[in-house]
Amino acid sequence: DTGVSQDPRHKITKRGQNVTFRCDPISEHNRLYWYRQTLGQGPEFLTYFQNEAQLEKSRLLSDRFSAERPKGSFSTLEIQRTEQGDSAMYLCASSSSLTPGYTFGSGTRLTVV
Amino acid sequence: LAKTTQPISMDSYEGQEVNITCSHNNIATNDYITWYQQFPSQGPRFIIQGYKTKVTNEVASLFIPADRKSSTLSLPRVSLSDTAVYYCLVGDRQAGTALIFGKGTTLSVSS
Numbered sequence: 001d002t003g004v005s006q007d008p009r010h011k012i013t014k015r016g017q018n019v020t021f022r023c024d025p026i027s028e029h030n031r032l033y034w035y036r037q038t039l040g041q042g043p044e045f046l047t048y049f050q051n052e053a054q055l056e057k058s059r060l061l062s063d064r065f066s067a068e069r070p071k072g073s074f075s076t077l078e079i080q081r082t083e084q085g086d087s088a089m090y091l092c093a094s095s096s097s098l099t100p101g102y103t104f105g106s107g108t109r110l111t112v113v
Numbered sequence: 114l115a116k117t118t119q120p121i122s123m124d125s126y127e128g129q130e131v132n133i134t135c136s137h138n139n140i141a142t143n144d145y146i147t148w149y150q151q152f153p154s155q156g157p158r159f160i161i162q163g164y165k166t167k168v169t170n171e172v173a174s175l176f177i178p179a180d181r182k183s184s185t186l187s188l189p190r191v192s193l194s195d196t197a198v199y200y201c202l203v204g205d206r207q208a209g210t211a212l213i214f215g216k217g218t219t220l221s222v223s224s
Contacts, residue, residue, distance in 0.1 A: 042214030042217050043214045045212070055209075056211055091157075100159065100206065102212070104158070106156055107154075
């Protein structure tokens with residue numbers, strides 16, 4: 001297993017367009033998290049899955065954001081009608097109760113122009 | 114809001130030991146303390162996790178006093194490549210509840 005994989009690494013989109021990011025977690029990990037990070041700030045929690053169930057969602061997450069994790073494997077994060085304020089690094093992490101800590105992917109950097 | 118407080122920045126020189134202290138006054142009984150390291154344009158990387166007393170691995174040591182209201186990450190003999198942001202977090206490892214990051218401590222190592 002090569003760790004948490006995120007695709008794409010970079011995405012430039014025009015304001016108003018929809019974008020979708022993919023995260024492939026470590027296969028043995030049943031927990032998956034999405035975070036967003038802007039320059040100079042720590043990662044900001046967006047949402048959390050245990051297997052296929054979305055158990056937690058940040059109140060900061062607007063209705064334009066939606067995440068799925070079908071079959072408890074990979075996950076997708078979709079942003080509809082992107083705004084310039086959505087420009088950030090989107091990080092995915094996975095974990096299990098058997099091992100300490102999260103394993104993060106390298107992130108997807110979104111730029112909305 | 115993050116459950117932890119840590120210095121915004123620290124400076125050090127190569128070869129020195131660096132200790133970063135984190136305050137977590139409201140830590141819960143089931144919470145573990147975890148530290149991450151982050152380089153620019155990369156995701157955070159797990160460094161070490163502990164519950165009480167002392168934990169040591171190949172890269173760092175974590176000291177936790179009996180009251181668990183603070184913890185200290187110790188990096189022995191830092192090098193330029195240790196320049197990064199270090200985050201201290203507390204959370205229930207078994208429950209899986211999402212960890213909340215603060216702004217972290219930016220460590221700058223000079224030669």
